[in-house]
Amino acid sequence: MEYHAPKGTVDMLSDTAYAWEHLQRVAAEIFAAYGYQPIYTPIFEHTEVFERGIGEATDVVGKEMYTFADKGGRSITLRPEGTASVVRSALEHSLTANGQSAKLYYAGPMFRYERPQKGRMRQFWQIGAEALGMQDPSIDAEVIVMLMAFFEAVGIPRQNMRLLLNSMGEDSCRPKYREKVAGYLRTHADALCGGCVRRADTNPLRAFDCKTPSCKEVMAAAPLLRDELCDECATHYRAVKGHLDGQGILYEEDATLVRGLDYYTRTVFEVQADAGLGSQNAIGGGGRYDGLMEVFGGQPTPGLGFALGFERTLLAMAAAGVEVPGTPAVRVYVARVDASTDPEAFRLVSDLRRARIPAEMDHKGRSLKAQFRQADRLGANLVVVVGPDESAAGEATVRDMSAKTEERVALPRLVAAIAERLRQG
Numbered sequence: 001m002e003y004h005a006p007k008g009t010v011d012m013l014s015d016t017a018y019a020w021e022h023l024q025r026v027a028a029e030i031f032a033a034y035g036y037q038p039i040y041t042p043i044f045e046h047t048e049v050f051e052r053g054i055g056e057a058t059d060v061v062g063k064e065m066y067t068f069a070d071k072g073g074r075s076i077t078l079r080p081e082g083t084a085s086v087v088r089s090a091l092e093h094s095l096t097a098n099g100q101s102a103k104l105y106y107a108g109p110m111f112r113y114e115r116p117q118k119g120r121m122r123q124f125w126q127i128g129a130e131a132l133g134m135q136d137p138s139i140d141a142e143v144i145v146m147l148m149a150f151f152e153a154v155g156i157p158r159q160n161m162r163l164l165l166n167s168m169g170e171d172s173c174r175p176k177y178r179e180k181v182a183g184y185l186r187t188h189a190d191a192l193c194g195g196c197v198r199r200a201d202t203n204p205l206r207a208f209d210c211k212t213p214s215c216k217e218v219m220a221a222a223p224l225l226r227d228e229l230c231d232e233c234a235t236h237y238r239a240v241k242g243h244l245d246g247q248g249i250l251y252e253e254d255a256t257l258v259r260g261l262d263y264y265t266r267t268v269f270e271v272q273a274d275a276g277l278g279s280q281n282a283i284g285g286g287g288r289y290d291g292l293m294e295v296f297g298g299q300p301t302p303g304l305g306f307a308l309g310f311e312r313t314l315l316a317m318a319a320a321g322v323e324v325p326g327t328p329a330v331r332v333y334v335a336r337v338d339a340s341t342d343p344e345a346f347r348l349v350s351d352l353r354r355a356r357i358p359a360e361m362d363h364k365g366r367s368l369k370a371q372f373r374q375a376d377r378l379g380a381n382l383v384v385v386v387g388p389d390e391s392a393a394g395e396a397t398v399r400d401m402s403a404k405t406e407e408r409v410a411l412p413r414l415v416a417a418i419a420e421r422l423r424q425g
């Protein structure tokens with residue numbers, strides 16, 4: 001049998017792994033400025049967390065979850081997203097008890113059994129943030145501003161991105177609207193795909209997301225929630241837009257943006273990028289979920305957040321020609337000459353590394369000539385040689401690989417001298 005990674009997964013080799021680490025560092029730095037703290041929840045949860053949190057009628061819960069019984073017979077699911085877990089955790093640890101609020105962020109793999117394509121994986125990586133316990137429209141704007149700041153900081157030009165915005169309403173206006181859309185779907189059932197006919201009963205608003213051309217046509221004339229929002233939701237939405245305008249954040253209102261998870265109330269948003277991506281062009285998205293804490297049995301607690309997809313962000317970065325910092329190059333190669341000076345060579349390479357100077361030595365018994373070739377291949381700026389002669393004099397020979405010059409340096413001064421030379425370039 002040939003072994004390969006399961007369909008829809010990839011091995012993140014060094015370049016991609018460096019990019020992932022880079023994005024996490026940028027996120028940590030930016031999110032800290034907005035007061036967000038890290039949280040790591042388990043990669044699997046009891047299945048009910050997602051079933052109840054995300055909603056049984058969603059594609060994610062209905063079709064895409066990796067669910068299995070553990071050895072104790074308990075139903076377990078690999079997390080398809082981070083929000084339900086974070087809210088479950090916040091409730092479990094009383095992070096929002098007594099009117100407290102919490103700003104949290106996370107990064108890690110998520111799992112959805114989807115049909116793999118460009119920018120769509122079965123194991124994919126997200127960076128997300130959640131703001132719990134705050135209802136003011138200013139926090140909606142803050143979360144959006146932070147997400148856009150992240151994308152710009154990693155080098156995606158603003159003109160390559162589209163920020164879509166909508167309000168999903170809440171209990172006071174959405175149920176009425178859902179019924180209206182359900183009725184509309186039923187009257188147009190002839191022109192709809194089987195999925196959308198069923199959605200009339202299960203999840204009518206998802207029909208806005210259907211890609212079937214005839215459904216798209218029908219939905220283009222469907223009633224819009226924008227026109228049915230209750231006064232509170234309309235006021236909230238106006239205030240969010242006002243804050244974004246005040247920050248000079250450009251957005252497009254998209255009254256058909258409904259998103260794929262059922263917990264959303266009021267503000268929803270999505271960032272799309274076309275350059276470098278195919279049909280899976282949402283690089284990030286999120287929204288408010290003021291009812292989610294109650295779903296888990298907690299007190300009514302407002303919340304909202306976003307998640308961005310690592311793979312898609314990387315594609316958008318590549319399309320913009322962004323170079324991600326990669327492997328730190330080897331700066332110094334310490335050559336081994338013979339057994340008598342081996343301990344010295346090993347000590348030297350360790351001293352350099354302790355000084356955080358990337359250094360390498362041979363572990364394959366190469367000849368001196370082959371070691372120089374290897375140093376060249378690795379791009380080392382300097383090669384250090386301690387042979388019996390040098391050792392007897394308490395010195396090492398330092399060869400500059402591009403200038404092709406050599407000098408002898410006293411061993412006790414060697415690390416400092418090398419650091420100085422590398423600083424000078």
Ligand code: HAM
Nearest residue numbers: 081083120121124282283284285286287305306307309
């Ligand atoms: P989502 O829109 O399902 O939202 O996912 C967020 C982002 O994850 C997407 O915009 C996309 O970039 C990426 N993504 C999703 N599925 C895949 C996939 N199969 N392959 C590659 N990338 C993917 C959420 O997950 C919500 N938890 C966001 C949120 C946080 N809402 C409130 N707080």
